Amino acid sequence: MLRGLLSVFLILLSCGSLLAAEKPNFVWIMSEDNSSHFLKLFDPTGAPTPNIDALADQGLVYEHAFSNAPVCSVARTTLITSCYAPRIGTFHHRRSFMVPMPEGVKMFPAYLREAGYYTTNNSKEDYNAKKSDDVWDDSSRKASWKNRKADQPFFHVQTFTTTHESSLHFPAKDIQDKPTKTDPETVFVPPHHPKTETFKYTYARYHDRIQDVDQQVGQLVDQLRKEGLLETTFIFYFGDHGGVLPRGKGYAYETGLHIPLVIRVPEKFRDQMPEKIGSRIQSFVSFIDFGPTVLKLAGAKIPEGIDGHAFLALGDAQLMETDESLGYADRFDEKYDMVRTLRKGKYRYVRNFQPFNFDGLMNNYRYKMVAYREWRELYDAGKLNEVQAQFFKARPAEMLFDVEADPYETKNLAGDPQHAQALAELRGRLNTILTGMPDLGFYPESFLAANAAENPVAFGQQHKDEIAKLLETANLEILAFDEARPQLEEALDSADPWQRYWGVIACSSHGKSALPLGKQLESMAMTDPENLVRVRAAEFLALHADVDPAAVLSKAIADAETATEANLILNTAVLLQDGQPGYEFNFKHSDFKHLKGNRGELDRRLEYLIGK
Structure with missing residues (x-):
């Protein structure tokens, strides 16, 4: 046996x-x-x-x-x-x-x-x-x-x-x-x-x-x-x-x-x-x-x-088979952006949540490449055609490309009535994905570091409804200003600082159309209790009302607590310095000595703005 x-x-x-x-x-x-x-x-x-x-x-x-x-x-x-x-x-x-x-x-x-x-x-x-x-x-x-x-x-x-x-x-x-x-x-x-x-x-x-x-x-x-x-x-x-x-x-x-x-x-x-x-x-x-x-x-x-x-x-x-893929792009070294994109079938839908942050915004490591530097020099000299120059200009909040017909995404179809159905479908699908996650990118990085770092997934679930509301506010960018205005005013008056934050960003995305809200934004640039909201309001005024942002940004740096927060503020400074009409900033290294945390990305920005 x-x-x-x-x-x-x-x-x-x-x-x-x-x-x-x-x-x-x-x-x-x-x-x-x-x-x-x-x-x-x-x-x-x-x-x-x-x-x-x-x-x-x-x-x-x-x-x-x-x-x-x-x-x-x-x-x-x-x-x-x-x-x-x-x-x-x-x-x-x-x-x-x-x-x-x-x-x-x-x-x-x-x-x-x-x-x-x-x-x-x-x-x-x-x-x-x-x-x-x-x-x-x-x-x-x-x-x-x-x-x-x-x-x-x-x-x-x-x-x-x-x-x-x-x-x-x-x-x-x-x-x-x-x-x-x-x-x-x-x-x-x-x-x-x-x-x-x-x-x-x-x-x-x-x-x-x-x-x-x-x-x-x-x-x-x-x-x-x-x-x-x-x-x-x-x-x-x-x-x-x-x-x-x-x-x-x-x-x-x-x-x-x-x-x-x-x-x-x-x-x-x-x-x-x-x-x-x-x-x-x-x-x-x-x-x-x-x-x-x-x-x-x-x-x-x-x-x-x-x-x-x-x-x-x-x-x-x-x-399971699918015909879609989600993409995302946020901070890349010292350069900030927030892009979400959905490729579905032959279409790519791109949602630029901060469309005034043009693609070619300075990034030290990128510009070590001779081709990058030459491209920018040719743009500054007015020697690029419309397609080539787009890299250095503000983008639409929404872009839609037929990748099969236009593999290098040069023709934005978002405003073409013949593609309205595809645009609406991909917009809706992307919104569903972002709220379903939920997407933590609607909070500034410095806020996440202080409040969500120990358990980001749990933080997202606890704030899922709030994130959905932030997305709703951000999506006011894609409406006509007159249609969006009542909700923008509500966002700017909100007790939630991040509703105000995205309300101001949406105003900047609307450009001069949002100038009827200029007085309120001017007040926010001076008195809003949230440092980053003041920066965004100054950003709007500089971009669209010819108001010099230097004093607001200097105070914001002084009020910042971390290098991460200061780096986001300097992203605005570089945008306003290098874009039109161009502003001057007189930062000194001593202005940043009080900041806590990892300074790697901040130091790259300072190297560009001030020198070593």
């Missing part, structure tokens, strides 16, 4: 080992800062990538894959958490404060470890949420799957920095002194960029970088092949967000959000795939979905409390 039981036990143990061995491995290959536009596999104007093409031949190409954010830390945090950043408080780059993971949710590799996987990351993390010790077995420049136990399945992330933005921080003399492999005369320069020697050279140099990273992809695939792992390993190749040429990284357009995604399916599992190998998949996928997809393929637990869904599975599983 005992011998029989032992035999059964050994058989079961053998089956268990076999099942463990049958689990697929996963390798994620991320190249930094490149959108789908730079690979010929996705765009005829892109660079050739034979090694990535080979992955596509043995797998699936996703035509509509999107990062939810157009910048590293926010995108990577979305990727590792499977959660929308404005919901969990991780939407500013770079973070001024760390937040905990949502209650009951772990970064998804932790669930793989629970399922027996060896998890490694080589090596960039850049998360805005606190990482626990159970996420990675190794996260370092030496991290590799090679240190796992015998027959242990693995998940490995490899980031290649070859295509990072810094690869285009070259001196202007390189245009003449360092020829590119790609002929600059053969590259495509999109219509929103001037077709100058500088831009052609910059595009050519980036095409070279794309081909370099393709070589690195090929080398990593060869390594897996030599170790006998290729036919049990799913390989995901993708960009960590959109491209780095001007108006790419940091901007919530297709060029900042639409990423290349190729998934090589290992031969061992191809007969279990519902999709045909070599297919080009049309369903939309976003970074919130990548973690659940790996967990699904691994047979691991998919947690509740995340925003993503699996888009790939073994067997005949019918998974």
